[in-house]
Amino acid sequence: MELSDELLEEIGAYLSGRLTAAEKARFEARLQADSDLRDEVATQREIKQGLQFLIQKERFKAMHADLQQRGLLDDTDASETRPAETRPVKEVPLLKQPVVRPLWTYIAVAASLVLVLGLGWMIYQNRSDDRIRVAQNAQAFDAAFSAVPKPVPVAPSDPDRVAAPLPAAPSSPDSIRLLNAVGALQVQELPAAIDSLRVLAQGAPGHWSASAEWYLALAYLKADQRDQAQPLLARMAALNGHPYQREAQSLRRQLDSSSEKP
Known part of the structure; x- marks a missing residue:
């Protein structure tokens, strides 16, 4: 501001x-x-x-x-009396002492x-x-966010790929819930989006749960919770076959670069 x-x-x-x-x-x-x-x-x-x-x-x-x-703050009293003088004493005026x-x-x-x-x-x-920091997080979010999640691949090229095609059709309940959560994230309804994406990411392994994990990291970043987003990005960047592995690697480099700036 x-x-x-x-x-x-x-x-x-x-x-x-x-x-x-x-x-x-x-x-x-x-x-x-x-x-x-x-x-x-x-x-x-x-x-x-x-x-x-x-x-x-x-x-x-x-x-x-x-x-x-x-x-007015002098607490001492003059208790002694002057002795009688047999000869006059010349009085000398006292000089006023500076405070x-x-x-x-x-x-x-x-x-x-x-x-x-x-x-x-x-x-x-x-x-x-x-x-x-908030401005950097918002800039990174805007560069990485897409309102349309990646579709299910037809045939994975890596046997370790976590995005193996699900038996359900593209309009499966998980895909619909993911689209709704991404829509909430797009209009800045962060608490609702984070709750929905967290549930989807913790579901059965597959393309939609892996995609929800990516959008959950973006939601944490938008909410200025970078410490929550970093572990998710590190996991996706190291997991071969993750649908957002390259995006996670790029976003991690961007965040690390912004953290090193004075």
Whole structure:
């Protein structure tokens, strides 16, 4: 999600309570639908709270220094009386001592500011890395996805091929369920697609279960669950005769290349 000046201003108005009731309702509806926007609002809230804490801390320190300068925080009482003097004593006016703040107060403020800024930068950097990873996953998905699964081959050339023709016709129940799951994946209904594809992939070995395994890996990738997709891709890439062996090998290389980039 690109952070424009208008969006940052709108987030600031929301956190400060400056939106009208209608504007607030519309903004909160966007928060429910956009996870990136929710993350950014949480980040801005943490930064704002940290800065408010530093401002309050400096305000209390200034008040304390002012009271100390006026002598209102002096707990010692003058309990001793002056002895009688036999000769006049020349009074010398005392010079007003400047208020010197301890060095540790400046160090504490500087350390707090560095901590808040460092925390804010770390949160922002993590959010940026997440957005880059999601974009890479979406790009890989778009390049590999096909709305039409491969048909059953007429005669496998490899005796180890897992896609041996099934005795059922091309319109078998498994093929229909696979088409429905691929359709759900195409319209971004990821939870339903993942559930259906997982059941099909765990079914009896054959062309449709092998194809479901490929689309299940793509669904995990689209859902930003790369750690779930990688083992499936590794298995398909190493399995001779798998209908999507070449595609799995190519997608693995693409994901490995994107992971190595700084």
